[in-house]
Each structure stands twice: as C-alpha cells, then as structure tokens.
C-alpha cells in the first residue's frame with residue numbers, strides 16, 4: 001500500500017506537484033498517467049525518499065520509505081533504466097545490487113529468467129537495446145521479491161511483444177497481492193494494463209478512478225441514434241442534448257443509450273440504430289486535461305473547488 005497525503009513539491013517559484021492525495025492499494029495495477037512534465041517522476045521520487053516534499057507526506061506500508069526496515073525487500077523500483085554501468089554484465093550488475101540489499105545470489109538467475117533475459121546474463125549492458133535495459137530494470141526491481149513495485153515509464157523502448165510481456169507480468173504480480181504502481185504517458189497501453197488510474201496534469205490530480213469509469217465518463221454519454229422521426233425525438237430530449245448529424249441521424253450528449261431509448265419508446269418512436277460511444281483512454285485523458293486547461297486562465301479559485 002502506498003499513500004500520498006497533500007504531497008507538494010516546488011522548484012523555485014514553480015509548483016510541480018500540488019497537494020496530491022491518493023492511495024495505491026495492493027492487488028491491482030494502478031496506472032499513473034499524465035503528459036510529459038506532469039510531475040509523475042517527481043511524485044515517485046518523493047515516495048522513494050529521493051526528493052523531499054515541501055509539504056505533505058508519502059508513505060509505504062504506513063511509514064516513510066526511509067523508515068522501512070529492509071527497503072529493497074519491501075519496495076522494488078525502476079526509475080531510470082539508462083542509469084546502469086555499460087561495462088558491467090547484466091549478471092554482475094544484479095549481483096552487485098543483490099549484495100547491497102542482503103539478497104542471496106541465486107535470486108539473480110531467477111529474475112533474469114523472469115524478465116526474459118535468461119540467456120543474456122553474461123553480456124555487457126552496453127550492448128543491450130533500450131527494451132533489454134527496461135527488462136533489466138524490471139529484474140532489478142524484482143530482486144528483493146517486494147510487495148510494492150514502482151515503475152517509472154517501464155513501457156518506454158519496449159516493442160509490441162515486450163509490451164504484452166510486461167502487461168502479463170504486471171497483472172500476475174498484482175494478482176499475487178502486490179501493490180503495482182506504473183507511470184506512463186502512453187494512455188492506450190495503460191488501458192489494457194491498469195485496473196485503476198490516477199491522472200495528473202501540471203502536478204494536480206485530475207482523475208482517480210477505474211479505467212472503465214474513466215473512459216465512460218470521458219465519452220460524456222455520447223450516443224448516436226438513427227430514426228426517420230429524428231425531429232420528433234430531438235424535441236422530446238432535454239434541450240440542447242441532441243444535434244442533427246445528417247438526414248435521420250442525431251448525436252446526443254449528456255444522456256446514455258438507455259435514456260435515449262426509453263425516451264423514444266415513451267413517444268412511440270422507432271429507432272433504427274442506437275450506438276453508445278466509449279472513448280479510448282487517450283481521448284478520456286485529453287478531455288480531462290483540456291477541461292482543466294479551460295479552467296485555468298479564467299478562474300483559479302473555481303478550479304480549486306472543482307477538486
């Protein structure tokens with residue numbers, strides 16, 4: 001379990017993480033989403049005690065990271081897959097980390113197998129592709145068999161096969177009851193990986209919800225409907241909700257398909273088509289951040305209440 005309470009970080013006059021409060025429970029994959037520069041890495045660094053918050057606290061298992069008795073065994077992290085010595089072999093790199101964390105050397109071979117680098121342990125990291133380095137970073141995070149995993153942009157550099165591999169691995173780890181917190185700016189990849197998402201933009205939390213709920217909300221209840229009696233249907237729907245989209249077609253916003261269908265039935269209007277549109281996570285995310293952009297210049301005070 002990870003908790004952030006009113007976490008705030010400033011660099012000079014800029015607030016890069018602003019009053020973030022959230023909980024990441026065990027047993028599910030939680031995606032941490034936001035565009036580049038939104039404050040994801042800074043938040044993860046504060047959870048890991050690498051950056052000090054200006055106010056608020058970040059807790060792992062109820063205590064600050066620095067107070068954990070055996071941090072490497074409790075929390076596994078991938079922050080920057082490039083931050084490894086290129087002259088070392090993968091095996092030597094992991095053995096060094098294992099020794100530092102008091103972890104038996106047998107575990108090194110196990111985690112190399114787990115990330116699909118079983119045959120590459122004796123190769124120098126300098127020869128690795130970005131995707132292989134990401135796998136090595138995941139191996140390092142798994143060394144201590146931790147109950148909590150924090151992975152910063154682990155999908156970067158992975159090919160399609162690698163993305164599927166990581167997705168399966170993360171879901172397995174969550175199913176084992178671990179806390180899995182994964183940042184990404186790739187909304188669509190997260191849709192298939194995460195159960196739940198926290199979305200931040202400019203350091204502020206704009207969504208904390210299930211992936212399904214996020215996509216449904218962002219679709220805003222957009223429904224398209226085809227009926228020869230479109231003008232009558234438009235007249236019985238709430239004012240402003242229906243837009244004529246062509247002969248016999250309406251787009252309805254703010255109502256779900258059931259509400260549109262029932263309104264039509266009440267007035268004996270036959271529908272030839274009734275389609276509810278689910279937006280992809282990408283659209284959902286863009287909608288959320290666009291809305292926030294709209295609030296910012298005009299009414300900072302209102303946007304405070306919004307949260």
Ligand SMILES: Nc1ncnc2c1ncn2[C@@H]1O[C@H](COP(=O)(O)OP(=O)(O)OP(=O)(O)O)[C@@H](O)[C@H]1O
Nearest residue numbers: 011016034035036037038039040041042043153185
């Ligand atoms: N040490 C620092 N000094 C000054 N500004 C910083 C520092 N670290 C981060 N920032 C700024 O804080 C903001 C948030 O950065 P952060 O790396 O947390 O974002 P991010 O969401 O992880 O984005 P990315 O996906 O690009 O890494 C950025 O504008 C960044 O320039």
